[in-house]
Amino acid sequence: MRYEGSIYRPPSEAYSLIVQATIGCSHNKCAFCSMYKDKEFRIRQINEILEDLEAGKKYHKRVDKVFLADGNALALSTEDLRRILIKVKELFPECRSVGAYSSPKDLLRKSLEELKELQGLGLSIVYLGIESGSDHILSSVAKGATAEDIISAGKKAVESGIKLSATIISGIGGRKHWKEHAIESARVINEISPHYLALLTLLVQPGTKLYNQVCSGEFELLTPKEVMEETAALVENLTVVDCVFRSNHASNYVSLAGILPLEKEKILDTIRQAIDEEDRYKFEIHRRL
Template sequence: MRYEGDIYRPPGEWRSYLLQATIGCSHNACTFCGMYKGKKYRVRPLEEILEDIDMAKAYYGELTRVFICDGDAIAMPTDDLIKILHKLYENFPMLQRVTIYASPNGTLDKTAEELKALREAGLGRAYLGVETGDDALLKAINKGVNAEQMLKAGKMLVESGMDLWTIILLGLAGAGESETQCIPNTIKMLNEMLPQHISAMTYNPVPNTKLYRDIQEGKFQMISAEEALLETKMLVEGINVPGVHFTSNHASNYLPLKGTLPDDREKFLNLLNGALHGDVHIRTQRGRGI
């Protein structure tokens, strides 16, 4: 119930109670991300977090969904996270789902047994910002892990039994051939990782970030609407994860898509081809918040 700084959550968590267990992001160095620039990473004292859960009980009475933030709350000590999960399920008997942002490094710092213990304690879903499966691009955006490590982190989360929601960020290599050349590597990674959800978002510049400054200085060119649609089309054609929930309906995207692959592949491709030929309406830059 007490919050420090701006709080971010995945769009699908709009109905969740937001429990701030960590402040900021332990990495806080991705070139495109400005979410936690004003925060110095720290884990809140456990007593404070448990107090917040009691305050939420007094205020809401009952909760069905909880999202644990900030940026990579999974990085906090496993024993403390388990105590938080126990307290949440004790306080809220109707609780159906507890979810969390997971950074790749915060995940890799845990053992497979720790992740399984977290799942058993009721951590149901992790959101992982994969961004891209391309090794060189992961390095360029300073993600803090290479492609092999990102794949390992995702697979560990899946193998723990958690529901894995991956986020891909289109446009991070900028306009031109190098951008589209990254997509096959992203597809390959996702097909090996086997997440339950894939959300494609499109890069929008964020002030006070390295990539924003590169744009201002003419060192980085944003992708066009056509390139974003072509990349989405490549993803839709290439993703081979049975029954995966695929979305590109975030405000940053030109064409909102939401469904399941492979079932909705043909429908998505028809829409994407229609948009590429100008027959299907796409969002304007203003509509995308630029």
């Protein structure tokens, strides 16, 4: 297998065969993100990607899941994705999931019919970084998409039959905009109705624009307790049905998980306990991306 630079993948893809379809992220401008700063974006040659899948076949007896890295493999043309998915089926008939990160714009560029075709060929899950549902916050972190773009992109993925895992970042509105972040993020999630909702917590990385804003005092970070108050406001406002909610990432102060709406009260109880007993928070030095 050939890999360029650091590789990132969602926690649920920990045991997947990872193949880089792109190098880096085509946007690469988010104020909080340091993941692909060392890479210049490019789409890999299709033959290289297919060769890597063949190499994977030599090293692994069976492959249950494939994850197409890097930052947004949905930037590939539909023709290239079609060839990759057909190759995965040919090499790994046992494979039950192919996943990739996508930007809102990648999903918007593809027609519903194209997405349905890719789903039929085995593209089973797309990970969409929403970050916040507030247009003000999306603009201040340079996400490159509005809430309406994100809603249209997410709804299109869900309608195509591809499972959608959406991510929101706690604390990304800072002290000034935490309430707006919670309410607007819940609104966007409710409109999209993703299959999975992951809630990460903001970690400020040196070398990012946000790091400089924190150092200068322009952006005020939430305390762990304030993060939990924001999380409570978000969860209280969610009306999604059959959504797997996870906030048990290495970046989170408190681990939360449950099916919404079935376990909403259980999740809220855990949050309320965390607000009352502040010694339950993960130590700052143990938080990771």
